Amino acid sequence: MAYQRILVSVDLTEEADEVISAASNIAKSQNAVMHSVTVVKPLARVYGGLDMAPITSGAIAFEKEAIEQAGHQLRELGGEYGVPDANSHVRLGSPPAEIRALAEELGIDLIVIGTHGRHGLGLLLGSTANAVLHGVTCDVLAVKIHPVVVS
Numbered sequence: 279m280a281y282q283r284i285l286v287s288v289d290l291t292e293e294a295d296e297v298i299s300a301a302s303n304i305a306k307s308q309n310a311v312m313h314s315v316t317v318v319k320p321l322a323r324v325y326g327g328l329d330m331a332p333i334t335s336g337a338i339a340f341e342k343e344a345i346e347q348a349g350h351q352l353r354e355l356g357g358e359y360g361v362p363d364a365n366s367h368v369r370l371g372s373p374p375a376e377i378r379a380l381a382e383e384l385g386i387d388l389i390v391i392g393t394h395g396r397h398g399l400g401l402l403l404g405s406t407a408n409a410v411l412h413g414v415t416c417d418v419l420a421v422k423i424h425p426v427v428v429s
Contacts, residue, residue, distance in 0.1 A: 282310050285380065286301035
């Protein structure tokens with residue numbers, strides 16, 4: 279199957295290079311358009327047990343700054359692998375839901391996502407990769423991330 283539109287999901291850690299490199303190689307071999315996405319989790323989700331009402335305005339400013347920084351990092355990373363700035367997407371929300379929604383909006387043929395594959399059902403796939411897989415109609419490639427060894 280030839281892929282025409284590829285979406286690579288990265289979390290902007292040092293491991294992102296491994297995932298976006300795999301996606302870039304596929305995009306080049308298929309002459310496909312590549313999009314990238316990273317998802318910023320809302321503060322209310324990260325700190326779900328806390329009452330966020332007293333700090334709502336600060337939380338909104340923090341989330342806005344987080345989105346701006348993520349966008350800058352994603353465009354910088356994408357530039358190294360030929361992803362145009364216009365094809366770099368930052369979303370706020372639940373990573374699996376946002377990745378699936380963007381894939382649908384863009385008519386994506388292949389989602390490329392990293393996985394550590396360490397836990398639960400995630401013995402094969404990580405939790406985000408597993409959640410993305412169960413809910414899309416396109417192909418999903420899970421790239422096994424190799425731990426970065428610090429010497």
